[in-house]
Amino acid sequence: MNGQTLSQLVRSAREGNLESFGLLYERYYAAMVGVAYSLLGDRHLAEDAAQEAFASACGDIARLKRPEKFAGWLRQICRNVAIDIVRSRARGAAVVKNLSPPTANDADGRPGEAVRRAVMELPPRGREVVLLHYFSGLSYGQIAETIGGSVHSVRGRLFRARRELAAKLSREGTCGSQL
């Protein structure tokens, strides 16, 4: 991160340094979209929520006492923003229900939509780690930093989520028999 540690960046941002905040934005944007996506089920709304979360963070970063907790702190803000969106639009569940039927395939014939739907039907904790890993592209360590906890627990959570997904997709005949 431009040679600076996370703590240095957060401290610098707290002092009003926009460049440092920009580096934090670049580092955590995808993660926050993933967090919001897991609650909203809608990519565009999730991007809106993540951007709004960063805006809220600007106003409160001065009060963040522990820079090393930035990711978890930002995640909570992002979750709150996403929950507010769900409430204000009263379409949290509807977003998921509006997706295509489980057997629908993408234009290339692959079962993308069905997979996405199955992911959104996972329990919240499993859904979040799957999205952070596959959608946001986070490593186990980055996920652990974002949601709190250890790499070990992230691995376990992801393992269980994948096991459930595999069972669900196999039942629906979406993926190959291997699943």
Add this chain to the structure above:
Amino acid sequence: MRRYEDDKELDGELARALGSSRPKPEFSQWCREHPQAVEMLRTSASRNGRGDAAQQVIPSRRGHRTITGRVFTMKRISRLAAAIIIAAVAGTAAFLTLGNGGTSIAWADVQEQIRNARTMTLKATMEMEGMPKWMEKAGLANMEMKMMFKSPGLMRQEMAMGPSKSITIMDMQQNKMILLVEAQKKAITYDLTELPAEERKKQEEQDFLARIKKLIEESETELGDKKIDGRAVKGYRVEKGNQVITIWADAETAQPVEMTMTMFQGETKMTMSDFKFDVELDDALFSLDVPKGYTVDKKQIEFKEPSADDLVEMLRIWAKVRGGTFPNVLTPSLFMKDTMNFVKAGKDGKLENQKFMKEFEKADGQKISLVITRAIVLVAQHGEAHYAGKGVKLGDAKTAIFWYRPKDSEAYKVIYGDLRIEDVAEEDLPQAPE
């Protein structure tokens, strides 16, 4: 068991379905679209530490559903505190055991004051929501306490909960604690000689305030400045599991002025105020002498680490008072509510309840209190713990109702509906409840 972690096909499908267009940060565009946020950031340094608590963005606990989030969070609880809970209900102990002392450059002055303070007193009130009306009417949904500390190693706690009043006095130099129950004219004396050295040191050093300092160090959010009774104070907010703690400390001396703790999504609230330092406290207040007319019962406190066995015993009692079904959530207040309702029904004539109560009376009440305390602590200590007992019948051998991973253990302890305990590998755990 098939290890899907290595399944490239599923990995590939997930990557294609979800990862084909990763979100890309466009910071310059974000800046253009959020000029007010940029301005707020640029002026944040000048606002630092002078925020308005009412306006802050506080990451709330909404949506937090792990069992830890529903249980009294008392991390690193001391075994001595477990003993105190017997006398004072879990709420007090939560405060006494919020953490260990630590070092801090910024708060070195506080530590010095703590060391130098000979005495300290405070008032505490605990309010519990969701209690049955009859309990509220009887004053059983609220608890009031007065606590006094005096060096070296003296503590007195006066507690009132409805008609029930008790006094607990502890003297670490004499290794003794006494509990006086006013209504029953009963005194219970406790021998603390088996108290582990580490716990003894903490009590002797009166690290009660050092724990407040530690909390302030751990706080992630500053609440800004305000005045309480004319004193300028600074606010701090700390979250521990489901417990939200707010501390207002004197802006100059850093001594605590007011603290509030809310637990279980606000279901339980504890407020501590009237902190006073170096007031004169007569030694007679800490006398271990048994008052005239009191009967005496001697007890030896069993100091042991919480284990799954404790939780099993608690769940056994709990399921019994609920008619054979495990509770929806594991919270001390629900346990208290269920138990009180059960006792009331027994007093109102329910024979089955009377029978169980009679059996219970024969048991060692103090031992059971400790078991329950350790059970609550066990759950609170394990962030990865899960409770899945809602609606499960006692005796259901197929359904796992609780699991957690003991410290330094690879395997999980799983408790089933028939209350047997098994060691289970992580990959074989049941699906976590939401």
